[in-house]
Amino acid sequence: MSSLLSGGLLLGSASNASSSAANGASSTDPIQVELSGLGQLLSVLNTFQSSLQQIYAPAIQYGGGTATSSNPAVASVSTSTGAQNANYQLTVSQLAQSQSAITSFTLPDTSSTSVGTGSLTITTGSYAYTSPTSATGFTPNDTPVTVSITNGTLSGIASAVNGANTGVVANVIQNASGAYQLQFSSANTGTGNDFRITVSDNDGNNTDQNGLSRLAFDQTLAVGSGQNLTQTQSALNASYTVNGASASSSSNLGIQLGSNVSANLLTTGSSTISVNVDFGQLNSNAQALSNAFNTVQNGINGLLGNGATLQTDPIATQLPLLLNQEVQNTFSNGSSLLTSLSQIGLNYQSPSQYGLGGSLTLDVNSLQTAYNSDSTGTANLVYTAAQALNTLSNSFASYGNGSIVQEMNSLQDQDISNQLSAQSPLPNNTFPYNLQNLLSYPSSNSALTAQQISGLATYALIYSIGAPYALESLLVGQGLGLSTSGSFSATA
Structure with a gap:
């Protein structure tokens, strides 16, 4: 069957096929034209929706x-993506602070006179205080760190401690009389961040008032x-109130003062x-x-x-009529009195022809005035309008x-139906041109080949379903093995 099709025995001539294709291409199909236009409209709407979604995206809306x-001296403040418009009344009664202790002795220099040599073992943790400077116990937070002290000057000790990552910072300070002392402070503020x-001491006494001890x-x-x-x-936590809450x-x-607002x-x-x-x-x-x-x-x-x-x-x-109406609507905007785009400088202009889409113009001065009176309401109105326009567009797209x-789906179904109905069957009891061509193809009194017989029988069967007709004496004597006295018919 495939070889007969490829050989043109069961098909019309190539020239007829080419002519039909050319005629079909040259004709204008109104359904295809409308589908093309709707596809362009859909593309325009998709671009519009992408732009709207960028306007009210959370990162932009709140970023x-x-x-x-x-009072910048009391607190500095910063925001991050997601911060909401708000006011916070902050009152600070106590700053967080770290524990600090200083040497009871002073030295005349920082890098010549030695305090002593040996090692310091530093542990961070918390004391069980009975008074501000007396405790009954100490609970470590971390593993103790031992620091070897070979350069016993104030600068040498500070350098060794700070280089050992002990959780304690050592600083050499100069007092009012010009002498020098060594101060130790917890690296972290807050209660529970004490140190021991x-x-x-290389002099053999680890707790007295001589040497490194x-x-x-x-x-x-x-x-x-x-x-x-x-x-x-002493180590203390910060104490403060935010809008009255301790x-x-x-x-x-x-x-944290509020969502994505910190001080x-x-x-x-x-x-x-x-x-x-x-x-x-x-x-x-x-x-x-x-x-x-x-x-x-x-568009x-x-x-x-x-x-x-x-x-x-x-x-x-x-679509354009509904879009025109949407930008002139009033929107729900919480407690704000700003409910229409014209109140914030987004003014609607009617189209030159009824039925077409209008336009918007922005008056920046009016936007600034609205912002000065209600910045939150102005911003929310822009976001709300963008969301409403996107919802409307989505109902179409x-x-x-x-x-x-x-x-578009309905038009495509209609187009397919039209194409099928255009392929009308031939009248009953007639043979198609190509079938008769097949039967006359062999020379006189020559039998058909087995391949041709198989192809002819299959073609006749298929054709009889689409266009009923009788296969009578024309097939007789053509090598199909049918009796000349009988008849063969195939009808749908």
Whole structure:
């Protein structure tokens, strides 16, 4: 069968096929034209939706805020993506601080006179205090770190401690009289971040007031006998209130005031922290909304104008009218009095021809005025309008249930149906030209080959289903083995 098809025995001539193809290509199919126009409209809407989704994306909606502190000396403030517009009343009553202790002795220099040699074992943890400088026990937080002291000067000791990552920082300080002392402080602030220093002194006594043991600091021991440094500051948590609610923190940094709003506490006192939409970002969003609306309406107008592809399409002609109506609607905007785009400088302009899409223009001065009076309401209105326009567009463009998509599916089904109905069957009791051509192909009184007989029988069977007819005497005597006295018929 395949060889007969390829040989043209069961098909019309190549020239007829080419002619039919050429005629079909040259004709204009109105369904295909409309499908093309709807495809362009769908593309325009998809671009519009992408632009709208960028306008109200959370990273943009809440990522452009700025925060200010009415008293920067009390606290600095920062925001991150997701910060909401808000005001926070912050009152700091106590800063977090680390435990600090200083040598009871002084030296005239930092790098010549030696305190002593040996080793210091430093442990961070928490004391069980019975008074600010006396405790009954010590609970370690970390593994003790032993620091070898070979250079016993103040600078040498500080360098050795700071290089050992002990959780304690050593600093050489100069007092009011010009003499030098060594101060130790916990690296971390907050209660529970205390420290203990035990000494292995090369002079053989680890707790007295001579040699390296002068740096011993254990608040479970007596002052001067193992508690030889003088505490200058105890470890405390920061205490503060946010909008009247009390809170505390072991650190002064990264204090959470609200969602994605944090402050660094600098001193005691009060400050009002304000988080507001950044006008530059708001202006960009409003302009992007105007540009996206105008672009989609221009694209729609090009498909709906006089003589255009979709001028009479019932679905497409609804879209610009609904978009025009949407940008003139009022929107729910919480407690804000700003409910229409015209209130924030986004003004609607009617089209020159009824039935087409209008446009938006942005008045930046009006946007600035609205921002100055209600920055949150102005920003939320832009985001809400963008979401509403996206929802409307989605009702037309959504895969599966969008009205444009459904219309395209219906047109495609109709086009397929039309193509099938165009292939009308031949009248009953007639042989197609190519079948008769096959029968006359062999020379007179020559039998058909087995391949030709098989192809002819298959073709006749298939053709009889689509166009009923009788196979009578024409097949007789052509090598099919049929009796001349009988007849053979195949009908649908």
